[in-house]
Amino acid sequence: MNHCLEVNDDPALWAIVRGGIEVNRDDDYLRELLNEFEASNTWIHHSSGAGLSLSKHEAFRRQYHILLLVDAGLMTSINGNGSPYRLTSQGHDFLAITRQSEAWEAAKSATRHMGGASIQMLYRVAEGYAREKLAQMGVPLGM
Numbered sequence: 257m258n259h260c261l262e263v264n265d266d267p268a269l270w271a272i273v274r275g276g277i278e279v280n281r282d283d284d285y286l287r288e289l290l291n292e293f294e295a296s297n298t299w300i301h302h303s304s305g306a307g308l309s310l311s312k313h314e315a316f317r318r319q320y321h322i323l324l325l326v327d328a329g330l331m332t333s334i335n336g337n338g339s340p341y342r343l344t345s346q347g348h349d350f351l352a353i354t355r356q357s358e359a360w361e362a363a364k365s366a367t368r369h370m371g372g373a374s375i376q377m378l379y380r381v382a383e384g385y386a387r388e389k390l391a392q393m394g395v396p397l398g399m
Contacts, residue, residue, distance in 0.1 A: 283378060285321055287360065290330060290351050293343055300340045301331075328375045350375075353382045359389075 293301045301322075310318065322341060325331040330347035334340050343351075354360040363382040367373035373381070387397055 279320060281324055282321065283364065283375065285317075286325060286328075286330075286375065287351075287354060289318070289321055289325065290343065290347055293331075294348065294351055299342050300334065301342065302339050324375075330375070350379050353379060353386055359385045 322331060322339075325347070326333065326341065330344060330350055331341045332344050334342055354363065359382045362385045363378045366381050366385075367378060391397055
């Protein structure tokens with residue numbers, strides 16, 4: 257009986273396993289990818305960056321960050337086991353809340369004092385910032 261885990265043939269995953277790709281999360285890059293996907297004229301997105309001229313390192317970085325977006329629930333695999341992907345409703349919500357650079361920068365600044373935060377925490381802080389701005393404009397917010 258074979259006790260090895262089955263792993264799909266995802267080149268980014270194997271690059272990570274072999275140590276050939278940096279595995280630091282870049283929150284600005286995550287947001288940049290989401291903005292890129294939302295702005296495209298298709299709802300299906302490939303991790304390879306089809307049509308883009310990417311170096312091997314950049315393609316692996318892109319794939320890794322897409323996997324992080326899937327982990328966070330902001331994207332999902334269409335076929336259930338990897339590329340292609342689509343934005344989730346939560347991904348669109350994240351973009352709506354962080355669309356204004358002011359809200360995004362405020363969220364990053366606030367969480368930087370904690371030494372960092374999850375993508376969900378950044379979302380909640382940006383949402384709190386937006387609620388505060390709405391309240392300052394006299395918009396009634398029911399809790």
